[in-house]
Amino acid sequence: MTGKRALYLTGVAVICAWVLVPLWLLAANALGGQPVISAWPKPLIPSAFSFETMLEFLAIEGVFRAMLIGFEVALLCTFFSVLLGLPAGYALARYSFRGANAFRLMVLLTRAFPVGILALPLTVGFIRLGLYDTPLGIALMHTALALPFAVLVSASLFQAIPRELEEAAWVFGCSPLQAALRVVMPLALPGVSAVAIFAFVISWNEVFAASVLSARNRTLTAYLLAMLSESPLTYQFAGALLLIVPSVLFIYLVRKRLFAMWGIASR
């Protein structure tokens, strides 16, 4: 029994280390300043712990603005993905219609075109439409990337909700829309938040399309890509930390829903 327990604890420790050590290295380097970056082994808690580098980094012309644009794009992408993905997923799950399977395939196929090939025509098209170099334009591109996931995940999500629950709602006085809002949505919420998180993270991390489709109004990733290679190490670490924090925060905020979805009792 104790052997099993030791094995279990070792496993937990390894998995924690797998996630936490890189994060710790990054945070230590970003927050500890030059002395920590050149030190080895690194101190567990940096002696001169300060947000100075981070603040300096944020003060660099354009970083803060790029972060805001990144947020705007990611939130727009999340919004569009949920808005378009949920109804499409619902239709796939509940109705049998001609071409349902073809539609599933087509949805996946959008990921089969390398963005690199699409870059030039997209840029030209976006310039013509006035979408080039706007957050909305980048968000639309990111939505195209996130949508296959949003559609297919919400389809399986709705499939897992028994149709009888909806029918019961209809019988007991709900219109189809009311049934969807009062019965289906509360049950689908954990999965919907997973869809939202994924769309957000895809957009936040995406760099190629964001770089190609913007010039002055860059998202943080695109901005950092252009800028960091010529920056000192301290700034590179600060930039990396800044990129990671929102995703981690976002997942932390919705962890309850994620846990509920993965069948772990939510706390």
Next chain:
Amino acid sequence: MAGIRIEGIRKSFGATTALEAVDLDVADREFVALLGPSGCGKTTLLRIIAGLETQTAGRVLIGDKDISGLPPRARGLAMVFQNYAVFPHLKVRDNIAFGLTMNGADKAKIAQQVESTASLLQLGKLLDRYPAQLSGGQRQRVAVARALAVEPAVLLMDEPLSNLDALLRLDMRAELKEVLRAAGTTTIYVTHDQTEAMALADRIAVLHSGKVEQIGTPSDIYHHPATRFVGGFVGSPPMNFLPKDGALIGIRPEDIDLVSAAEGMEFRVNVVEPLGAQTLLTGTAEGQMLRVALAGEHAIAAGTTLHIRPRPERIRWMDAATGQALPARTPA
């Protein structure tokens, strides 16, 4: 409260016909069971009444109002689903109140109604639990309470007991009968279990491949089956059928008596099943497989040859080709 009338309901899915011209009249406060094997169309009929399925032809009337074109929410009926379909994200209280809330009843009325239906179904202590914290039987009660709370004109039940284990099913069956009699709601109850139909219903409609074979009281259905199918489906063990004079005679296993050698035909016993209240004999008579049910316990060994005689007044004559009941004849 209201009666319900089904007129010429037909339903086809593409080329297959699920229901062909079904007519059924259910009186106010009556309990009618739709009985039939799986695939006979009984659930489809119930879903058409509920408005969850659209009929190909025909109409459904509640009271004197044609509800055929109305969505489920406007039909004024309630339904208990086979897998309960209790809303997992709502407490028992809110589940029971769901229909009333949707219909815009005022708070005091809802509270009072929830209270009274909950006590009727012994759910008083469970009102603040979630369905996941309930047993199957308790969830079943919640589903029934949710349906009764809206005081529907018609209550539809789709095999509500089939997911319970055998013992619980027996308890729930008796409880259901009591509760529904107290509520006095017109009820249509779908089941494939003939004992359930016999035990609960005022009248039974036996369905077979999309057609109503017979409608009648449980006793009528049991003792005077209109077709060979009804005789063979209702009753456990089912009716025996023997060819005689170009027709078929149907005789229930318990309507056969042991007699002396001079009076009856030879019956060779192959299997003896002592069931306590009954002794069930399976054997052959005149080359035909036959079941005989004797009341009480009997020391009969397999392989014995006995003599039997069907009670003449219990014999049902049927057409050998169509399976339809024929007028009684005097046996030769």
